[in-house]
Amino acid sequence: MSRPIVIENASLYGDTTASILVEDGVITAVGEVAAPEGAVVVDATGLIALPGLVDLHTHLREPGREDAETIETGSRAASRGGWTAVFAMANTNPVADTAGVVEQVWSRGREIGLVDVFPVGAVTVGLKGEHLSEMGAMAHSKANVRLFSDDGVCVYDPVIMRRALEYVKTFDGAIVQHAQDLRLTEGSQMHEGEVSAELGLAGWPAVAEESIVARDALLAEHVGSRVHVQHLSTAGSVEIIRWAKARGISVTAEATPHHLLLTDESARTYDPLFKVNPPLRTQSDVDALRAAVADGTIDIIATDHAPHAAEDKDCEWAAASFGMLGLETALGVIQKALVDTGALTWRDVARLMSENPARIGKVDDQHGRPLAEGEPANITLVDPAAAWTVDGAQLASRASNTPYGGMELPGRAVATLLRGEPTYLSPRFEGAFA
Structure with missing residues (x-):
């Protein structure tokens, strides 16, 4: 049995100041708290307490590309970022298209114990878009998979997409789509626009995303099933999602921190650290995404954490991954782009980065829960004044391909608790738990 923990003087959701008592992995009191005998007492003055973050879109690369990331290094990076749960994408080697592979990923995450790792199953065998994977077997495995995605590759065939939506409907799953018309983006290197024309790089047009978003919304309506659109990147896609929701279609969408901060102007450096799929778009797209996050059209913020070995990024732009x-x-990027600008409150951050992802991923019985008595003690403490300069070599990930190297971010997670157990403690708190 672990020692009780009292988190004193925390700002819950950035609103009211209170103390939190954690016992046996559960929040047992919130407000004025008397510390039990032998409790660990930490002073959280100036810190914001949020429910542990949930990332619906993470690449952990294991099995197959452990030179870029492992479940252990990715879990460590996640805990340092304030996450208590991550959903691991299926584009591993072997692909997570069978119950055996997803159970391996789930079990390894449990063994490490820094975050809950929930595998995302592939929609099609080998991500080839030809035959449906063993979705039923994965759904009924001990990994209890409810999200399925060929992320990195669009489920392009509308017949396959329809059948997948019909299949997951039987166990209340969802298809998570990487929206990209493959014919319109063949050989593309960055957003199609003025900058790509000036740089002489093949363009990735906005319509290549928007056409798939529209198609899949209509298919989801036809089938009566759930579809979640990954890494929305264009103003046009925002309008389609807004239209679909107004129509009552069961569609949700995510935006990434990098699409909410960076633009295609970054490509002028020809630095492959800024090469991403979908590509960084224009400032008007960024503005539309920020507005959609603020008004609820976009349901969640997810990282699309995509680590790469040095040789896959330290090369010319065209050859880079x-x-x-x-x-x-x-957290620092979202604070910089949306919280400090007044577009979001910290309570909004909890909704976008914890509550809604847990609900969409069907893990909201344990994650994304309120900071309230009787709830699991999955807690992130954020220091909004902890300005820091990003250095890829100092990150916990096995890879270092961050686009924010040298950028100062305004805040960061300083402590993360998973079911009451500290999984990350900044130097401020390390002594308290000795």
């Missing part, structure tokens, strides 16, 4: 790190920097 798509993707960037995100787990440790997400």
Whole structure:
């Protein structure tokens, strides 16, 4: 049995100041708290307490690309970023398209214990888009998979997409779509626009995303099933999601921190750290995404944490892999782009980065719960004044491909508790738990 923990003087959701008593992995009191004998008492003055963050879109690379990331290093990065649960994408080697592979990922996450790792199953065998995977077997495995995605590859065939939506409806699952028309983006390197024309790089047009978003919304309506659209990146996609929701279609959507802060102007450096799929878009797209996050059209913020080995990024732009790190920097980026600008409150951050992801991922019985008596003690403490300069070499991930290197971010997670057990403690708190 672990010692009780009293978190004193925390700002709950950035609103009211209170203390939190944690006993045996559960929050047993909130408000004025008397510390039990032998309790660990930590002073959280100036800190914001949020429910542990839930990332619906993470690449952990294991099995198959442990040179870029492992479940252990990715879990450590996640805990340092304030996350208590992550959903691991299926584009591993072997692909997570069978019950055996998803159970391996789930069990390894449990063994490490820094965050709850929930595997996302592949929609199609080998991510090839030809035949449906063993979704039923994965759903009924001990991993209890409810989200399915070929992320990195669009489920392009509308017949396959329809059948997948019909299949997951039987166990209240969802298809998580990487919206990209493959024919319109063949050979593309960045957003299609003025900057790509000036740089001479093949463009990735906005319509290639928007056409798939619209198609899948209509398919979800036809079938009566759930679809979740990953990493929304264009103003047009925002309008389609807004239209679909007004129509009553069961569609949800996410935006990434990098699409909420960076633009295609970053590509002028030809630095592959800014190469990502979907690509960084224009400032008008960023503005539309920020507005959609604020008004609830976009349901969640997810990282699309995509670690790569050095040789896959330390090369010329055209040869470099798509993707960037995100787990440790997400909170700071969102504070910089949306909280400090007044677009979001910290309570909004809890909704977008904890409550809604847990609900969509069907893990809201344990994660994304209120900071209230009787709830699981999954807690993130954020220091909004902890300005820090990002250095890829100092991040916990095995990879270092962050686009924020040298950028100062305004705040960060300083402590993370998973079921009452500290999984990350900044130097401020290390002595308290000795």
